[in-house]
Amino acid sequence: MIRLQNVTKTFNSDTTAVDNISFHVKEGETFGLVGTSGCGKTTTLKMINRLIEPTSGTITINGNSITSQEPQKLRRNIGYVIQDVGLFPHYTIEQNISTVPKLLEWNERRVQSRSEELLEMVGLSPEIFSERFPESLSGGQQQRVGLARALAADPSIILMDEPFGALDPITKRQIRTEVSKLFKQIKKTIVLVTHDIFEAFEMCDRLCLLDEGKMQQIGTPKELLFHPASDFVDSFLASNRFQLELLSITISNILELKENSELYWSPPSEKDQQDDIQADKSLYEILEEMEQRNHENGAIIHRIDGRVADSLSFSDLLNRFQSYKKDLKIGGEDG
Template structure:
């Protein structure tokens, strides 16, 4: 979907922000760029929609160089969510959401329907919120509008530049969960920039850890924690491994819905002896919402989801608690 080939960005003062950067982001993938301040992650992301042009190398979208697209066509197919919420203050929520569909000359009925759909997706009642102005919304609500505005014209790609960093911890955590759930429904190709490793581990399909403008290691959250490439990766990840050794039984819900009393043969289950690491590996391998946890006799004793596993891990690391 998006391919960076030998990308370098050097500014007029001689600073090299990105150096021989190579990466492929697959269609429907949630890819996070992370690294120390000044590592080039935001510059890398901004080159996708040509807010910044590379000094050397080529970026491809669907095997076509981004330089071959017209700027308008390129950017209308790429949603963009900023750290600064940047809603237009004198426009209603509805008008903010409809900015790009208006430019694309959608019919009124199409715009109205899309607005209502998107507000429903993030749990904001259209009958209540679409006529409000940004000043009448909380920070978390404003950022939700910023996210769905980026989705309004149904773009193939969404760029998110530290979209939660200005929020309070409770709003940030809730919006992380909302975006994770939303991505399961819409399956956009998302490039996400953050400085927060816990956020990256919680939300990403893959994480690209950068240093001095280059890729140090790229892989799933599990791969980075289980097989760090070098001391830099291990240090950046920190002491998070203990949470992955926790029994999955500490995370599962004990109330088993009647529908799970007898599992169909095609339902993937998780052994009750599994650690969170084991369970996460299983969950990542199949397209399934929830997973029965079964004992040695294959009897369902609980239910767990990927969101619950990552949420538990995230909470433990945030609190600095030992979970062994």
């Protein structure tokens, strides 16, 4: 667990980049730092791996102050991914990925097999990519290598600063979905900096919204949306509210099922055609998929035991969405 307590960073004794912030990041959680340009996200992140030292306040990891270790040693246990990737241009892809394992003096076979395993994991074939140099890779491929490098020595913590910032919207969404899936599998503790609120809502369990170095609210996406702590939080989300609501509410929420329920669905006219659907899929994804599959009359959603859980048209879905929202606002339930 990472814990920041009353952390402040002042540059040149006049710019307070980070102003008395406190939060903790639970083990295995993806925690987002969001807010507009210059609000202190990068400064906060860099204080966690001691690229920047706080002016005051304390930061601990699993109860130990981060100042109790040499910065270099600390950083070997913390993966770090940045927007412009920062691959070493004169190193091959494999050498780039292997930097930290080599520093940790892993034997050669282990280093190589780890590099191959990671390339596979981020969807790049080792046969094709291992021996190539960064300049011969596209931006999105480089970003995947950057991620593989951050994961190389299996750190329990990964810090990511606008990791998908340089990508076009289509590639961005694709990589984001893959990375989200990967993160769920490997159960890392992740701090993600982004000014893209959709990215934050898709990827993060909880978020901290910053403004001018000050914490505005910490909470789940739903808490920020339905129980904003201030007018600032409310207006920060206002222009994208509808889409964010669809992103933060899952199919299992509106069907009142558990997040791990096993479901499949079929179009109303073809009851035999059955595909699994994940119960934690957002309504946004469900609607999008219905649209793509031409399920214009909705879909039948079944439990895995064959019982029909529900038959949902587009408008049923939206009606349930509205009433779920109403309950959320009144009840203060948190998902």
